Amino acid sequence: MIETSGAYNAVTYLLDRNIDEGRSQKLAYTDTVSELTYGQLQQQTCRVANLLRRLGVRREERVAMIMLDTVDFPSVFLGAMRAGIVPVPLNTLLTADQYAYVLADCRARVLFVSEALYPSVKDIVGRMSDLECVVVSGKNAFGHKLLSEELKGESDVFATVATHADEPAFWLYSSGSTGMPKGVRHLHSNLAATAETYAKQVLGIREDDVCLSAAKLFFAYGLGNALTFPMSVGATTVLNSERPTPAVMFALMNRYNPSIFYGVPTLFAAMLHDEASKDERAGKRLRICTSAGEALPESVGHAWKARFGVDILDGVGSTELLHIFLSNAPGDVKYGSSGRPVPGYKVRLVNEAGADVADGEVGELLVDAPSAGEGYWNQRSKSRRTFEGHWTRTGDKYVRDADGRYTFCGRSDDMFKVSGIWVSPFEVESALITHPAVLEAAVVPEADSEGLLKPKAFIVLRADAEKRGLDEALKEYVKQKIGVWKYPRWIETVDALPKTATGKIQRFKLRDDGAATGHGQA
Structure with missing residues (x-):
């Protein structure tokens, strides 16, 4: 270090x-x-x-x-x-x-x-x-x-x-x-802390690498991808001032032949399913891809590897911790999980009482990070809730398996219980997008006629989707994939999902809209 x-x-x-x-x-x-x-x-x-x-x-x-x-x-x-x-x-x-x-x-x-x-x-x-x-x-x-x-x-x-x-x-x-x-x-x-840990010990970034990031430099993920990491070893970076559409990213790959491509889940999915780019390749030098911003659906990871022959290293990071602190690694990839702690970072999963949870139990993720920020500007109460001594609260719910891998369950404020059992919106969304008709999905809680919370899904369909009878087919599909109580009781088809500039789904907007507009089609 x-x-x-x-x-x-x-x-x-x-x-x-x-x-x-x-x-x-x-x-x-x-x-x-x-x-x-x-x-x-x-x-x-x-x-x-x-x-x-x-x-x-x-x-x-x-x-x-x-x-x-x-x-x-x-x-x-x-x-x-x-x-x-x-x-x-x-x-x-x-x-x-x-x-x-x-x-x-x-x-x-x-x-x-x-x-x-x-x-x-x-x-x-x-x-x-x-x-x-x-x-x-x-x-x-x-x-x-x-x-x-x-x-x-x-x-x-x-x-x-x-x-x-x-x-x-x-x-x-x-x-x-x-x-x-x-x-x-x-x-x-903080900058060197991310370069000497994730960049060098997970990515294995080298001087001869050519880096291309879909995430912009104003975003913590993009700042590491396109500034901290390549400069820490003297590599070359290709900057993109345009919106990172599939066509733009494939054109840059063809022109500059990057060896590392940093993307986000929605872009990887869009690149895989874009009809205009279906014959595009990802470059002969490409040796590694990374994903952050939101958890990468398992189906997207497998489809990318099958088409391009390169793994996507899914990981999780935050603005507060500057870059990725949990990640899959070359030769150690399990799609559907966020991998293991990055060397130099310590993590805990805790319950509402602050006690550590056992393997297989859902808990909030806390991180002891060398790259943690020193707090929020003019937000003392929020700083004290987030930065607790060595530990930073992420607000993410995770479960750890016996092999030490961590799987994302949702944001603390997105999780809800159905019939007394925690439901992860991300798990339901991941099941929905494996259906051939669904391109994107977002799930939020909605109260039924008895005032009990149940999953409601907003979906973006693929261009060739057959809509007749689709809602009932999707409900049965989710039941078979992940459990009877987790299926969406209401499904609403939309043209696009609300997202931040960094690709994160803004579920709070869907919750607000749902409260204002009532149930989708039951």
Whole structure:
């Protein structure tokens, strides 16, 4: 493990070390339009640091980033940290009101925003009391400062600030699947902690790897995939500024031939079932795929391996813990499970009383992690409920088998009892999507005429699905797959499921809609 006690700046570990080890000319990033070698990236981060100093931003103050995945993102993110300033990458799909909330919450002095995303904030930037400057990445500054022009006059030499290993380095806002996002404060030491554990001991990432992540850099999973992990070994990363559709991802695979592909369950399923891409392959160099964000259905894992000959390493991580802490591993894959604890992480399953549960019993997952954030910004009560000394509460319900593998059962606030027995929405959803007519499914509790909770399913059908008699067929199908009491009493067909930008199903919206609209078809 890299020593990260005392004076330590994460940029030295991630970037400058590559220069010291002779990778100045090695390609670090390409975004299909621009490229940066490690040497050029170092120079750009120094220019950004000098720019921020000229703009009057001081150590420990925040700068917000609403930026697409281009080479400007790592330049700004690392440049701010080099100066001891705290970058705050934000979800690029928020509404103006949500941006106003987050910008006010983090009190950003400067906002870096991609040209294509500026319209989403143009009406609010003038009323943010702490925001003093907007810098636009692109060709049109909209009356503000243009990043490329501002950097031209800055020096490519900067004395990296001697930050502390335990000093906040960056913030990430939670995806907000259950409400307004919370700002998680991460430390300079957290980045190396994920690279030296998951990236090196599970992925076995190498200098000759080419990495492609569907998850964006503003997301904790994507930040590790496309910044921390490849830079920790001097690998090359392909950035994608577009929406990660099957067509886009297959085109990037064909062009750049990545060796590691980081996806999410909904994308893997969409790539498998996209008719327009049914003859596409995944590249000859591809040696490993990973999945996070939500549990990977067993059927999707098997289908991907059968088609592409490469396993998907399903794992679970969180914004609070920065990246994956439970994972399957090469040569040790069991689809349907989240695998085992990542080396360097300890986990517990506890009941409502806080006592450890036995194998085969459902409990809430707690993690002792070297990458845990130090808490939520201005959310003391929530911080105390989540960060309990060494242990971080995940809010996930899991069961552990006798072999030490962990299987996801659902979020603590998604689980409910039917006839006195816990039901996992994920288990019912996993059964539904194995039916040939169902593409996606989400399950929530719904009260019947007696006021008792029963499963209600929202499904997205495949294009060629036969709808006649399907509801009753699906109910019988689930009964046979996982148990009579678990089948959905109501099934509602929808065009799409509500999701966060990171692909997580927002079941709370379905619960709210169900309460407002009543039962689906019984």
